[in-house]
Amino acid sequence: MAVRNLDESNTLFAIEVDMENRSPEEIAKDVVLQINALFDRLIKEDQKKDDQNIV
Numbered sequence: 280m281a282v283r284n285l286d287e288s289n290t291l292f293a294i295e296v297d298m299e300n301r302s303p304e305e306i307a308k309d310v311v312l313q314i315n316a317l318f319d320r321l322i323k324e325d326q327k328k329d330d331q332n333i334v
Contacts, residue, residue, distance in 0.1 A: 292317055 294313045298306050 294310065294317070296306060296309055296313070301309075
């Protein structure tokens with residue numbers, strides 16, 4: 280999954296998912312949870328940068 284930064288550079292995030300002996304549904308659920316956690320982290324980092332720029 281690639282996320283474009285505001286400075287026009289590309290950042291690539293790799294998500295490790297254990298797929299052995301798991302159903303496709305379990306794998307998909309794990310991937311969605313990890314992507315949500317990644318975006319939560321990116322949003323918090325972005326908000327922190329915005330807060331620093333305001334002060």
